[in-house]
Amino acid sequence: MSAPEQARATLLDVAERAGVSRSTASLAFSGAGPVSEATRERVMAAASDLGYGGPDPRARSLRQGRSGVVGIVFDESLLNAFRDPVNVQTLDGIAEGLGLDSNGLLLLTETGAVGTGIQSAAIDAAVLMGCTPVFDRVVDSLGRRGVPIVSIEGGARDGVVDVGLDNAAASETLARHLHDLGHRSVGVVTLGTDVSRTIGLITPEREAGITAAVTADRLEGVRRVFPDAVAYSAGFNLVDDGVRAGRELFAAADAAVAAALPDSPASDAAGGEGATTVLAAHPTAIIAQSDLLAVGVLQVAAERGLRVPDDLSVTGFDGVRIDGLAGVDLTTMRQPAAEKGRAAGLAVTELLAGRPVASAHFECEFHIGDTTGAASTAR
Amino acid sequence: MSAPEQARATLLDVAERAGVSRSTASLAFSGAGPVSEATRERVMAAASDLGYGGPDPRARSLRQGRSGVVGIVFDESLLNAFRDPVNVQTLDGIAEGLGLDSNGLLLLTETGAVGTGIQSAAIDAAVLMGCTPVFDRVVDSLGRRGVPIVSIEGGARDGVVDVGLDNAAASETLARHLHDLGHRSVGVVTLGTDVSRTIGLITPEREAGITAAVTADRLEGVRRVFPDAVAYSAGFNLVDDGVRAGRELFAAADAAVAAALPDSPASDAAGGEGATTVLAAHPTAIIAQSDLLAVGVLQVAAERGLRVPDDLSVTGFDGVRIDGLAGVDLTTMRQPAAEKGRAAGLAVTELLAGRPVASAHFECEFHIGDTTGAASTAR
DNA sequence: CGTTTCGATCGAATCGATTCGACCTCAGAG
DNA sequence: CTCTGAGGTCGAATCGATTCGATCGAAACG
Numbered sequence: 001m002s003a004p005e006q007a008r009a010t011l012l013d014v015a016e017r018a019g020v021s022r023s024t025a026s027l028a029f030s031g032a033g034p035v036s037e038a039t040r041e042r043v044m045a046a047a048s049d050l051g052y053g054g055p056d057p058r059a060r061s062l063r064q065g066r067s068g069v070v071g072i073v074f075d076e077s078l079l080n081a082f083r084d085p086v087n088v089q090t091l092d093g094i095a096e097g098l099g100l101d102s103n104g105l106l107l108l109t110e111t112g113a114v115g116t117g118i119q120s121a122a123i124d125a126a127v128l129m130g131c132t133p134v135f136d137r138v139v140d141s142l143g144r145r146g147v148p149i150v151s152i153e154g155g156a157r158d159g160v161v162d163v164g165l166d167n168a169a170a171s172e173t174l175a176r177h178l179h180d181l182g183h184r185s186v187g188v189v190t191l192g193t194d195v196s197r198t199i200g201l202i203t204p205e206r207e208a209g210i211t212a213a214v215t216a217d218r219l220e221g222v223r224r225v226f227p228d229a230v231a232y233s234a235g236f237n238l239v240d241d242g243v244r245a246g247r248e249l250f251a252a253a254d255a256a257v258a259a260a261l262p263d264s265p266a267s268d269a270a271g272g273e274g275a276t277t278v279l280a281a282h283p284t285a286i287i288a289q290s291d292l293l294a295v296g297v298l299q300v301a302a303e304r305g306l307r308v309p310d311d312l313s314v315t316g317f318d319g320v321r322i323d324g325l326a327g328v329d330l331t332t333m334r335q336p337a338a339e340k341g342r343a344a345g346l347a348v349t350e351l352l353a354g355r356p357v358a359s360a361h362f363e364c365e366f367h368i369g370d371t372t373g374a375a376s377t378a379r
Numbered sequence: 380m381s382a383p384e385q386a387r388a389t390l391l392d393v394a395e396r397a398g399v400s401r402s403t404a405s406l407a408f409s410g411a412g413p414v415s416e417a418t419r420e421r422v423m424a425a426a427s428d429l430g431y432g433g434p435d436p437r438a439r440s441l442r443q444g445r446s447g448v449v450g451i452v453f454d455e456s457l458l459n460a461f462r463d464p465v466n467v468q469t470l471d472g473i474a475e476g477l478g479l480d481s482n483g484l485l486l487l488t489e490t491g492a493v494g495t496g497i498q499s500a501a502i503d504a505a506v507l508m509g510c511t512p513v514f515d516r517v518v519d520s521l522g523r524r525g526v527p528i529v530s531i532e533g534g535a536r537d538g539v540v541d542v543g544l545d546n547a548a549a550s551e552t553l554a555r556h557l558h559d560l561g562h563r564s565v566g567v568v569t570l571g572t573d574v575s576r577t578i579g580l581i582t583p584e585r586e587a588g589i590t591a592a593v594t595a596d597r598l599e600g601v602r603r604v605f606p607d608a609v610a611y612s613a614g615f616n617l618v619d620d621g622v623r624a625g626r627e628l629f630a631a632a633d634a635a636v637a638a639a640l641p642d643s644p645a646s647d648a649a650g651g652e653g654a655t656t657v658l659a660a661h662p663t664a665i666i667a668q669s670d671l672l673a674v675g676v677l678q679v680a681a682e683r684g685l686r687v688p689d690d691l692s693v694t695g696f697d698g699v700r701i702d703g704l705a706g707v708d709l710t711t712m713r714q715p716a717a718e719k720g721r722a723a724g725l726a727v728t729e730l731l732a733g734r735p736v737a738s739a740h741f742e743c744e745f746h747i748g749d750t751t752g753a754a755s756t757a758r
Numbered sequence: 759c760g761t762t763t764c765g766a767t768c769g770a771a772t773c774g775a776t777t778c779g780a781c782c783t784c785a786g787a788g
Numbered sequence: 789c790t791c792t793g794a795g796g797t798c799g800a801a802t803c804g805a806t807t808c809g810a811t812c813g814a815a816a817c818g
Contacts, residue, residue: 144432
């Protein structure tokens, strides 16, 4: 109201009106340096008169060489990124880890398109969420600008601090648990394998080309125990995609069993060893690479009238509290997502302070719920 | 590698190495203005030699007077904000509405704390998600700086473009639907009422002091049809909070019914009119102010052995696709959350272009699912 | 052959602050 | 009375680009 649309007041205007120099006015606002109380009040009064809203962040960030903004880079649309509770928890942890040093988190997406945003965003540091080869370009570009980078589950990369889990080991623990319970025929429902997020059976060729480190590592952990387990990839980390993958996995088993029966009259073939065993029998356990996918598998089990864990054991991963599914106690590996975020936030703080930071790895906690049990021998 | 840790190259360095002036080098990078192909290549080669990663966004934004960043302001922690699918959809819509003009969305939270971030963030415009009085300060502060503001469901505010729904009318539609089905005793499960998000019964005094516009408007819509409906407030928009509020609501009804029986031996008192009717009888319908809360209520119904919609009708609001609950077809008002976001994004674009923008209101679509039916007379 | 025109390039001003070193003044110590 | 020191203030340099108006050369035109 007081300043309709004429040129906005600058710190110089304020200083002149208060009868002091620019530098003194600046000190009055920033609080750095000694300024007498009387002067400060005069400056503030002048600012108020002129409708001055404080120093321009753009100018300040140019002079200071930092903006206080940390970029969060996703490799998928925000819509999908935020559907995954782990991402949300991690983000919250990052915000906490950065504390009050930060002026906010800048959401950026690098989906493979041109992505002008990431080039021209005034960020002091970047956190890469997830890991696809798409990020190589981002790492290059930011590295050239001297922007420190922290990746979450991004795997080892040159000049990048990584925060993650030992996914393979954690996954192996789950697999071994099932093996100990007597399971021999297991299926795996995996997360997306690459940028395309193709849904469907993971053939050996496809498995070799998995670019998503988390997916690859968790699958590798399973392979150490069940080298021949059939794996189906879900597209996104969603319950519904888990349902879809679960249905397909069982349908494939149905077909394989049906095909095996007439061909080999000797039913003991189903008890033999080798890849055919896995393919030609219904799985007694499903290892899902996330809790959301596991919940989808549980729904498929219900559809097919399979009792869990009597007829089918199911494991998840993440240990997220799934809103609205309080009743289910899933056997899973609980990962400290918020802590990972916090660690990433702290790492950013350290890097910005010029201190060196090492990559950090977190432990998962093995939680045995009531979705796993002894393999049924009656099948 | 090529530039270890010596002073980072600037555009001037690049220009000198390429044998051109600063201005020409700038034009070569920005693409504005005519530059010969040979010169451009020479500049790019020099940049590459020096490990120059493009113009500094800070300097650019100072000179141009804009950063390309749009602030998204929440009144709660990011963790809670992103648990609400409506927020996520809206955010995605905003990103889409802004298109390629934007360099990213800056997440800011104003929870009532000092919030230095919002003051010193270089944003061109701001979108306020939700609406609490806390935002008054934000509006002031940003307005003084000349930053355009768009609010989502923020209600009318001076100098702020608002994008929202006619929540009262939409809510009234649901209530009338239930009334038409013969329901007379209904309960309401509401969203948070204010910053404190206190869970529990909404007394008349408390109802008068609701500061969350969405909650107040939706409740008002119900009141037009059921003036005496009992309302319980859930804290956050979560299934689990819906479960909790639903349980309390039914427990309160249990108590009221038990208290009414011995006192008034004439059981026809339960069929009379007035506030006591509502309080002294179990509700035959529950109006939840969101789908997530409605799902919680459905779970409570299952707990108590109530069949839906035979024994109890339930309505929601939002029309979100709830991951993992594909089977339920909720009666609800579907709101175009993504469209709202898109409209907000477009509004920001227009405002930044200096064009005037009017507040916009969107229509909800009434969806009758299978969770509402005729009121049971047998109770 | 002189003039116009247009494309390419350059110089200098500008964006709005922060910050360093210099300077001044006044109080207290010697 | 003088010297010292510290608090308070100021001037000027600086951050790294964008952009406007001027300049210059060559091609096109009459």
